[in-house]
Amino acid sequence: MQISTTLSTETVDDARLAEILANPGFGIHFTDHMFTVEWTPEKGWHDARITPYGPLSLDPATAVLHYAQETFEGMKAYRREDGSVWTFRPEANAARMARSSQRLAFPELPVDDFVAAVDALVQVDERWVPDGEGEKSLYIRPFMIATETFLGVRPSQHVTFMVIASPAGAYFKGGIKPVSLWLTEEYTRAGRGGMGAAKTGGNYASSLVAQQEATANGCDQVVFLDVAEGKYVEELGGMNMYFVFKDGSIVTPATGTILEGITRSSIIQIADGLGHQVTERRFSIDEWRDGITSGDIVEIFACGTAAVITPVGALKWDGGEVGAPASQELTMRIRQALVDVQYGRAEDSFGWMHHVV
Template sequence: MLDIKITKIETPKAKPTGALGFGKYFTDHMFMMDFDEGIGWHDARIIPYGPIPMSPASSALHYGAEIFEGMKAYLTKEGKVQLFRPYENAKRLNSSAERLCLPELPVEDFVEAVTTLVNLDRDWVPTEPGTSLYVRPFMIGDDHSLGVHGVHHAIFMVILSPVGSYYKEGLNPVSILIERDDVRVAGKGGTGYTKCGGNYAASTRAGKKAELKGYSQVLWLDAVERKYIEEVGSMNVMFKINGEVVTPALVGSILPGITRKSCIQILQEEGIPVSERRITVDELLKALEDGTLEEAWGTGTAAVISPIGKFVVDGKEFVVNNGEIGKVSQHLYDEITGIQSGKIKDTRDWTLEVK
């Protein structure tokens, strides 16, 4: 159990009003803890939210020694605050840490850090439908010397942000540009299965290109052959083709999404055929052309389910399900958000009450 020292803010900030957007506002406090080689994790503390001192030689700034997680806290109709599958986030953080030579964090300590901070700032959990308190745990290497090597000093932090919908479209289907030029930094044996900043920084150019053309995100192909579908934007992706749900297999270049994992379990329990395998862009285009692609959607913590209403490739547009949300997409969204918000009974032990 962590010995967390809590220093409360003297003058609490005003809560935001109106549309929250995503990641624009931050709560009164943040969690910090240090790691030093030979000592381990120490000095767990919650302090007022604000800037942190960093050396200009910090390894996070020069070599991208940084990982993060994304999760949410939800307010139930009974007034409880609960998290969705936080132990999965803790395990995935450690998987990312191992790949980037950052120190792993005991799972129970991760969960305790998150729950203690959320409990302190629980008044920031928004109450409007479709809103939540976004939780951003992250770790940075903070060695104060130049040179590429394993990290000897690191900082683990958690910050909180009340949020609305990730996409301005909300649950309305989005338009996706199939990207053939840029690729994710995600070759097999690389960092594609981790949540590290470099993966996301490398995706912004294609994302900006799609945005300028009026599309919400890009569909990523593999970095080697550029023919296998991997992810959509920063989300996992699923397709319903001729009655079967197909999603790219986790081959080391794709993030093992927690929402993805939850969707697969729900579908399997309900007897809906699910296949985790490699799928080519040509197979997708054929399904678009012959009408066997019945639905497509992205899955992720930020948006939960993001229906895809249109694919664009080489200047040609393909509409999916008349540009409307499909039955499976809607069902998965309702089921997962229902469990998260407490409207649907959690029979799978996925939620954790914050208290």
């Protein structure tokens, strides 16, 4: 993929950038440039370019606005103490976007082109990558949208893939603390054969009303159950889940109707290296409740790109509650092992890190 570059003449000045990087928040500030490449059946992927960051001009009849044909990814670039910049498992993000593309009837962007697009943007906007103090990073958002102008239910014949980036601070302000969870018994996210395993905006849109329900009941996040029987734990509104038993074994809900998280799969390998067997299987809400009550479940944690790994506290539902697990020891050990690899403080024995700058 040949990428042309048009540099911005109105970049953020150094003083203002220093202010932003000192306290970036999450998804608030965006870098000076963006990457774009387009697809049509006649030309395939073409016109790859980096241009100044700016608004898009879309016809009111643009397909994505009406039929939600859209996928995206979330990943990060990390600056190490020596000043170099690395991304974490970009090939895995590329492969997941390809799977999402299949489900959304999109053309697949080759893995090498996905990685090259991300690399190109990070290299041009390298000064936006904050230092690693306090787990700061550059959050990267690749996404694909249907950009043909038409009204009709069929796959778009014009597709646009873009990459934007935003400096991100630590997910937890004031230190890591357990998140409280609300069990929704009214709303579900996806069923077998649906789009649960695809990273598409519709999955997140479907979680919003349930998240409002959680917030109204004083909880941080919402837990979804399976649509078929309404008793098996699937995932949170934006994170995968793990359950640690007192014998050292770990269970995570099986995939198929949930997102195959990059952090999720990485944890399986780290836990195995620490001597903890991870089983992927159906896990019922009753097993969760009974395990906490009996003391058989000693830790619960959730994971995702933004939060990395967070301990889980109390679980609440309409008419009931079980308290927080007894420990966070293994949760924090796994978290530290992962973060140390990402920031170059530990050996990358899995070959996960990709050198960009």
